[in-house]
Amino acid sequence: MxxxxxxxxxxxxxxxxxxxxxxxxxxxxxxxxxxxxxxSQEALxxxxxxxxxIEIFEPEEESDGYVLFNITSIVSYExxxxxxxKASSLVSTFGGVCESWGVLH
Numbered sequence: 001m002x003x004x005x006x007x008x009x010x011x012x013x014x015x016x017x018x019x020x021x022x023x024x025x026x027x028x029x030x031x032x033x034x035x036x037x038x039x040s041q042e043a044l045x046x047x048x049x050x051x052x053x054i055e056i057f058e059p060e061e062e063s064d065g066y067v068l069f070n071i072t073s074i075v076s077y078e079x080x081x082x083x084x085x086k087a088s089s090l091v092s093t094f095g096g097v098c099e100s101w102g103v104l105h
Contacts, residue, residue, distance in 0.1 A: 001013075001016050001022070003016075003077050004077065008077060008080050008081060008084075008101075009077060011101075012075070012077055012080075015075070015103070015105070018105075020075075020103075020105055021105075022074065022075055022076070023074070024074070025072055025073060025074055026072070026073070026074070026075055026103045026105065027070050027071075027072050027103070027104075028070060028071050028072070028073060028075060028079075028080070028083075028101060028102070028103050029068055029069075029070055029101060029102045029103065030051075030068065030069055030070070030071065030083060030084065030087060030098055030100070030101045031066045031067070031068055031098065031099075031100045031101065031102075032047060032066060032067040032068075032069070032087055032088075032091060032096050032097070032098045033064065033066050033096065033097055033098075033099070033100075034065070034066075034067075034091075034094065034095050034096045034097075035095035035096075036095055037058075037059055037064070037065045038056075038065070039056075039067060039091075039094060039095075039096060040094050042094065043091045043094035043096055044056070044067065046090050046091060047067060047069060047087065047090065047091065050086075050087070050090060051069035051070075051071065051087070052069065052070075053069070053070075054067050054068065054069045055067070055068045055069075056068075067096075069087075071083060075103055080101055083098070083101075084098045084099060084101065
C-alpha cells in the first residue's frame with residue numbers, strides 16, 4: 001500500500017508491514033490534547049456531541065491529560081487525517097488539537 005510521507009503515513013506503513021487487515025472494521029482511538037488543563041466543559045460537550053462517548057484521562061506524573069474518543073471504521077489515511085482535522089477544528093478555540101490516534105490489533 002502507498003501512504004503519504006508524513007507521521008500518519010508512517011504509522012499506516014508500520015501497520016501494513018505488521019500484517020494489519022485494512023479490509024476489516026476496527027475501533028480507532030483518537031486523542032485530543034489541550035494546552036491547559038482541565039479542558040472547558042464546552043469543549044468536552046462539543047466532542048461528545050460530534051463523536052459520542054468520550055473518556056477523560058487526567059494528567060499523571062509523566063503524561064499530560066487528554067480526551068479520547070473512538071470511531072469504528074475501516075482504517076484509511078483519509079479517515080485518519082479528516083477526523084484529526086475536524087476534531088482539531090471543533091476545539092481549537094479552546095486550545096485543543098487532535099494529532100494522535102491508534103488502533104489495537
